[in-house]
Every structure is written in C-alpha cells, then in structure tokens.
Amino acid sequence: MLGLAAAVTLISASAVKADITLHNAITGEALDTSFAKKGGNTEAFKQFMQTGKNPYNGDKDAIEKGHTLYLTGCSGCHGHEAEGKLGPGLADDYWTYPRNATDHGLFELLFGGANGMMGPQSSNFNSDELLHIMAWIRSVYNGDPKKAKWLNQ
Numbered sequence: 001m002l003g004l005a006a007a008v009t010l011i012s013a014s015a016v017k018a019d020i021t022l023h024n025a026i027t028g029e030a031l032d033t034s035f036a037k038k039g040g041n042t043e044a045f046k047q048f049m050q051t052g053k054n055p056y057n058g059d060k061d062a063i064e065k066g067h068t069l070y071l072t073g074c075s076g077c078h079g080h081e082a083e084g085k086l087g088p089g090l091a092d093d094y095w096t097y098p099r100n101a102t103d104h105g106l107f108e109l110l111f112g113g114a115n116g117m118m119g120p121q122s123s124n125f126n127s128d129e130l131l132h133i134m135a136w137i138r139s140v141y142n143g144d145p146k147k148a149k150w151l152n153q
C-alpha cells in the first residue's frame with residue numbers, strides 16, 4: 001500500500017509543470033532562454049510560469065526593488081515615472097502591443113524585446129528581476145481600471 005501511495009505522489013509531482021509558454025512579442029517565435037541572465041529561476045518565477053500572473057504585484061518590498069531596477073535600466077528611455085521619453089509611457093492604458101495589458105504579454109515583451117531601441121532585456125535583468133520591474137510598472141498605473149487586464153486574468 002505504501003508503494004502505491006508513493007507512486008501516486010510521484011505522478012502528481014510530475015504533473016506540476018509549466019502552463020504558459022513564452023514567445024517573442026514581435027516574431028511570435030519561442031523565446032530562447034539560454035542566453036538569459038542567470039539566477040532568475042526563483043519560486044516566484046516558477047509560480048508565474050504556472051499561472052501567467054506576477055506574484056509580486058501589490059507586494060510593497062518587491063515593488064520597491066523593482067523601482068530601483070527600473071531606474072537603472074529603463075527610466076533613461078521611458079522616464080522616471082514611466083511617463084514616456086524616447087520610449088512610450090508605461091503607466092497609462094494605451095499599449096502599442098495590447099498584450100502588455102496581461103502579465104504574460106508584458107513579460108514576453110521585456111524578455112524578448114520589441115522594435116528599434118527596445119532590445120531584449122533578458123541579458124540585463126534575470127527573469128525574477130523582470131517580474132520585480134513589472135510589479136513596479138503595474139503599481140504606477142494611472143489608466144482605466146477596467147483595462148487593467150492583469151488584475152482579471
């Protein structure tokens with residue numbers, strides 16, 4: 001009987017797998033994670049890969065860390081308050097790429113980049129750091145609450 005219980009546990013453990021897949025926001029090709037900055041495979045990232053939701057949303061400490069990271073790698077182009085500069089504003093509800101209204105879409109765009117000066121951010125920031133930056137971006141959102149798709153995914 002114990003053997004059976006162990007087998008059942010094994011089967012359910014192996015059933016825990018990634019539920020979302022990651023694709024380039026522009027080309028739709030599967031994202032190659034082999035060049036990504038290391039150290040990002042945290043519990044939070046694993047949870048994100050299962051649910052497509054950013055576990056750091058609304059987490060005060062994570063948002064603060066995300067803000068610091070944003071100021072080192074994004075504000076030069078997107079503005080200190082994400083109001084837009086060389087790159088578009090990130091706090092309003094207009095997205096060039098509408099999938100950025102979901103956490104799944106926003107992560108893919110950050111990881112794999114978009115056009116022109118918006119290169120892949122995955123060599124500057126690991127996946128866990130990108131989730132922190134995303135949580136800060138969501139925290140400064142000033143658009144229509146009904147368009148905040150990440151809240152109702």
Ligand code: HEC
Pocket residue numbers: 070073074075076077078086087088090094095096097098100106109110114115116117118119121125133
């Ligand atoms: C060298 C300048 C530069 C840097 C650094 C940069 N971006 Fe961008 N970003 C751009 C430009 C230009 C675009 C517009 C690209 C396009 O439309 O394809 C863009 C587009 C975006 C978009 C898509 C917006 C939309 O309306 O759909 C997001 C999200 C974004 N950037 C977030 C970030 C974050 C977060 C960082 C830091 C990790 C970052 N960017 C770093 C210049 C930059």
